[in-house]
Amino acid sequence: MQKKWWQKEVIYQIYPKSFYDSNNDGIGDIKGITEKLDYLQSLGITMIWICPIYKSPMADNGYDISDYYQLNPEFGEMKDLDELIEKAKEKGIKTVLDLVINHTSDEHPWFQDLLQNPDSKYKDYYILKPGKNGQPPNNWRSVFGGSVWEPLPNTDQYYFHSFAVKQPDLNWENKQVRDELYKMVIYWLEKGLAGFRVDAITFIKKDQAYEDLPPDGVDGLGKCTIKARNQVGIADFLHELQEEVFSKYDCVTIGEAPGVPYEQYGDFIGENGYFSMIFDFRYADLDVASGSEWFKRVDWNVLDLKNLIFTSQMEIQKAGWGANFLENHDQNRSISKYIKEEENRNFYSATMLGAMFFFLRGTPFIYQGQEIGMTNFTRKSIEEFDDISSIDQYYRSMNEGFTAEEALHFINLRSRDNSRTPFHWNENEYGGFSKAKPWLGMNENYNSINVEQQEKDPDSILNFYRKMIQTRQSGEASECLIYGDIEPILTEHPVIMAYKRKWNGKKVVCYFNFSAENQHVEIDQNHYTVLLNNYKEEIPSNQEMVLKPYQALILLQKEERHHG
Ligand code: NOJ
Ligand code: CA
Numbered sequence: 001m002q003k004k005w006w007q008k009e010v011i012y013q014i015y016p017k018s019f020y021d022s023n024n025d026g027i028g029d030i031k032g033i034t035e036k037l038d039y040l041q042s043l044g045i046t047m048i049w050i051c052p053i054y055k056s057p058m059a060d061n062g063y064d065i066s067d068y069y070q071l072n073p074e075f076g077e078m079k080d081l082d083e084l085i086e087k088a089k090e091k092g093i094k095t096v097l098d099l100v101i102n103h104t105s106d107e108h109p110w111f112q113d114l115l116q117n118p119d120s121k122y123k124d125y126y127i128l129k130p131g132k133n134g135q136p137p138n139n140w141r142s143v144f145g146g147s148v149w150e151p152l153p154n155t156d157q158y159y160f161h162s163f164a165v166k167q168p169d170l171n172w173e174n175k176q177v178r179d180e181l182y183k184m185v186i187y188w189l190e191k192g193l194a195g196f197r198v199d200a201i202t203f204i205k206k207d208q209a210y211e212d213l214p215p216d217g218v219d220g221l222g223k224c225t226i227k228a229r230n231q232v233g234i235a236d237f238l239h240e241l242q243e244e245v246f247s248k249y250d251c252v253t254i255g256e257a258p259g260v261p262y263e264q265y266g267d268f269i270g271e272n273g274y275f276s277m278i279f280d281f282r283y284a285d286l287d288v289a290s291g292s293e294w295f296k297r298v299d300w301n302v303l304d305l306k307n308l309i310f311t312s313q314m315e316i317q318k319a320g321w322g323a324n325f326l327e328n329h330d331q332n333r334s335i336s337k338y339i340k341e342e343e344n345r346n347f348y349s350a351t352m353l354g355a356m357f358f359f360l361r362g363t364p365f366i367y368q369g370q371e372i373g374m375t376n377f378t379r380k381s382i383e384e385f386d387d388i389s390s391i392d393q394y395y396r397s398m399n400e401g402f403t404a405e406e407a408l409h410f411i412n413l414r415s416r417d418n419s420r421t422p423f424h425w426n427e428n429e430y431g432g433f434s435k436a437k438p439w440l441g442m443n444e445n446y447n448s449i450n451v452e453q454q455e456k457d458p459d460s461i462l463n464f465y466r467k468m469i470q471t472r473q474s475g476e477a478s479e480c481l482i483y484g485d486i487e488p489i490l491t492e493h494p495v496i497m498a499y500k501r502k503w504n505g506k507k508v509v510c511y512f513n514f515s516a517e518n519q520h521v522e523i524d525q526n527h528y529t530v531l532l533n534n535y536k537e538e539i540p541s542n543q544e545m546v547l548k549p550y551q552a553l554i555l556l557q558k559e560e561r562h563h564g
Contacts, residue, residue, distance in 0.1 A: 006195075006252040006276050006363060007321060008482055010469055011096070012045040013367045015329045016053055016075055017061060018422045021434035028422070028433070030076035034084045037091055039451070043371060044469035047094040049197050049254070051329055053081070054100075057107050059166040060144075060388060061420075062098075063199060064105035068184045085192055094194035096252065101181045102203045103167040111168055115153065125177050126168050127160035128152060129210065139212045140228065141221035143292055145392030148224050162203045162228055164388055172204040172237050182245045189245075195252035198275065202257045205234035218399055223292070229259040235267060238274040252276045254323050262315040269320030277323040277363055280316065283308035284331055287413070292389075294414040295397040295407070302495050302514040305338070310488040310499075313360055317486060322362035326353060327370045332418040336376035339550075344516050345375065348550035351464040351534040355552040356497055356512040358468050361486040369423055371465040372454050376418040377443035382408065386440050390415040426452035464534060471532050477556045480506040495519060496547065507557040513547040521545050528555035 020032030030053060040048065052062030055070040062072065071078060085095045104111060114120040129137040129149070136149035136158050149158035150165050160169050170177050185196070206228045213222025246253050255275035260268055268274050286308055289296035316322035326334040339349045350373040358364050379385060382394050390411045397407035412418075417440060424446040425432030431446035443449075454460035472481045484503035490496050495515040501508045508531065513519050523545045530539060532554040539545065539553070547553065 001271070001320065003483060004276065004321070005250075008473070009047045009094070009252070009363050010045045010473065011047045011049055011254075011323075011363060011365045012040060012043065013325075013328060013365055014048055014050045015368060015420055016050055017439060018420050018433070019368055020423065020425065021436070021438070024435040025074070026434050026436040026438050027074050029074065030071070030080040030084055034080070034087055037084075037087055037093065040088075040093060041091045042466070043366075044466055044473060045366065046092060046473075047096060047194060047252075048088065049096040049365070050098065052098045052100055052199075057105055057166065059105065060164055061386075063100050064103070064107075064164070064167045065100055066105040066107040067109070068104075069187065082191070089192070095192075096195050096197055096254070097188065097193055098199055099185065099188075099196040100199040101170065101185075102200045103161065103163060103169045106166045106168055124174050125171055127171050127206070128157045129160070130156050131158055138210050139215065139221050140224035141217070141219065142224060144389050145396055146219075147221065148228070160206075162200070162224060169203070169206075173208075178237070178240065182241070185245050186248075189249045189251055193251070195249075195254070195276070197254040197256065199256050200258075201238070201255050202230040202234065202259050203228055204237055205231040207231050208233075217396070218401075219396075223290070225259055225292075230257075230264075238268075242272075242274045246275075254278070262311075262319075265315055265319035269316070269322070271320070273320055277321045279323045279325060280312045282312055284325070287337060294393045294410045295400055295402055297410070297413075302497070303492075305514075306488075306491070306497050309360070309497075310491065313362075313486050313488070313499075317361060322360075323365060324357055324360045324362040325365040325367065326357045327367035327419055328365070329367070329419055330416050331367075332414055332416075333374055333376045334370065335373055336418070341516070344550070345373075346550075347373070347459070347461055347464075348534055348548075350461045351468075352512050352514070352550040352552040354461070354465060355468055355510070355532065355534065355554065358472065359481055359501065359508075359510050359554060360499075361484065361501065364472075366465070367419060369419070371462055372424065372449055372451055373461040374419075374421070374424060374443065374449060375445060376412070377421050377441070378412045379408075379415075379417070379441070382411075384441060385411065385415060385417055387416040387420070390417060424450035426450050459536070467532060471554065475531060477501075477506060477508050477531055479503055480508050484508065490521070496521065505559075509555045509557065511547055511551070511553045511555075513549065513551045516549045518549070519547045521547060523555075527558055529558060530554070531556050 017028045019028040020036050021028050022031035053071050053075040054065045055067035055072050056062045056065050088095050110122040110125045114122045136147045140148045142148040144164045148160055152159050161167050162169050216222050253275045255278040257278040258281050268278050286300045288294050335345045335350050339345045394407045394411050397410050421443045422433035422438040427447040454462035480501050480503035484501035487500045490498040496519055497512040499510055534552045
């Protein structure tokens with residue numbers, strides 16, 4: 001694969017509502033991000049991805065856009081964004097925004113017009129179908145629960161929504177819709193953005209027969225993803241988007257593309273693929289039978305995690321380039337998910353996990369708070385949740401026969417609110433996020449996990465992340481860690497994850513102990529120098545090496561000597 005500029009980036013994901021509140025109204029904002037640019041620069045990251053800040057009634061925290069050209073006033077004004085992009089650029093940080101083009105808000109003027117005007121020209125902008133005998137057109141279940149169909153008032157028609165009722169899907173079959181969207185994307189790219197993270201993009205094509213699905217729940221509905229995600233014909237839309245828009249700019253495009261089989265990865269991320277890179281969620285969803293059914297818990301072990309990650313890495317390596325992540329705004333916190341026993345959630349396991357994902361082949365994404373080891377926050381009642389999908393999963397779990405207590409347990413484990421709690425800047429009230437009560441309850445542990453404290457401690461998770469980023473970006477094995485091929489090793493080992501990266505004769509070997517016990521590995525120390533280690537002790541120079549509990553070790557193989 002030819003080198004691309006975006007392969008070098010380290011991307012930091014910002015959930016603006018929870019990052020930093022500059023005007024003390026309890027809601028994070030754009031100026032808040034600008035004020036924290038020094039912090040971001042000190043981390044060593046090179047790009048920020050900001051979750052949606054467009055005008056929105058915030059039913060899904062901004063993934064429901066009512067005006068693509070305006071910002072939500074609670075986040076700030078256009079001049080604030082221009083200032084942020086400019087100042088970030090001065091610090092060597094590029095900016096990527098979220099692009100939500102599968103659906104709009106029901107408060108978007110297009111949708112409002114069709115609600116009010118029987119002859120609206122926007123009727124064909126959305127997906128409308130007549131009901132069947134007073135029932136919705138079919139039995140598909142939306143991602144956030146209930147039917148994908150909602151009655152259109154005063155008509156016999158229903159409109160389609162893959163996600164929440166307030167997120168009607170746009171009709172991508174209509175070229176006018178696509179053209180409107182392309183125009184908008186170009187407007188934003190002209191503003192100087194580095195690119196986009198493209199939301200829910202595999203949902204834009206639906207199976208046009210709209211036939212019933214075999215029910216898979218007590219609600220009599222079937223998961224819409226079977227017929228509304230990555231359907232035959234999507235290639236034409238994605239190809240057009242790439243041809244008419246993305247290819248005209250030297251931009252990075254990061255597809256949120258769930259439901260793509262590995263055989264199709266070449267089309268998505270190959271040399272002429274639709275996107276620069278896509279996220280693969282298979283390993284992140286290893287604890288549930290499907291990402292959208294949290295009550296179907298799956299027990300897993302380290303070998304399962306290794307297999308999922310390595311399969312993903314090898315498939316992506318064959319096809320193109322990947323977007324690696326441990327956390328995001330839809331996932332629970334990684335230390336709470338991947339380190340099962342609470343007593344083992346500490347500096348070592350947090351940094352081991354961090355390094356394990358960070359040195360995989362692909363562009364790494366760090367989600368706000370991950371770099372200080374923020375954790376899940378267990379809530380005691382359903383009233384404490386904001387996330388619409390948590391609320392749906394709660395009631396659905398009970399409909400499926402679980403008790404209220406069990407239902408609460410499931411959503412506490414997976415809730416998207418786990419990663420959306422306000423950022424911990426210091427140990428002051430509200431973690432220094434705001435002087436006013438934040439829009440979402442703080443995680444109570446902000447006085448023990450926060451930036452200020454970790455800044456002072458050279459051995460903090462935060463400072464480990466800095467070293468880790470520096471090792472990839474500018475260390476002696478930088479090229480190898482960025483562009484090198486990946487090769488899994490010790491694949492059968494039950495608790496050690498290990499892989500090699502190789503580039504132009506250079507070799508880096510990475511070991512991660514996923515257990516709380518010492519583990520022995522055969523390796524000759526004399527052949528390696530240590531690039532990164534989350535323990536301070538020197539590595540003894542003998543044949544057998546002991547990996548300490550949750551140790552992460554990144555070793556550079558010494559250049560081979562040729563004997564004459
Ligand atoms: C994926 C986004 O990451 C998520 O937060 C959102 O709810 C859905 N897409 C719908 O836009
Ligand atoms: Ca604010």
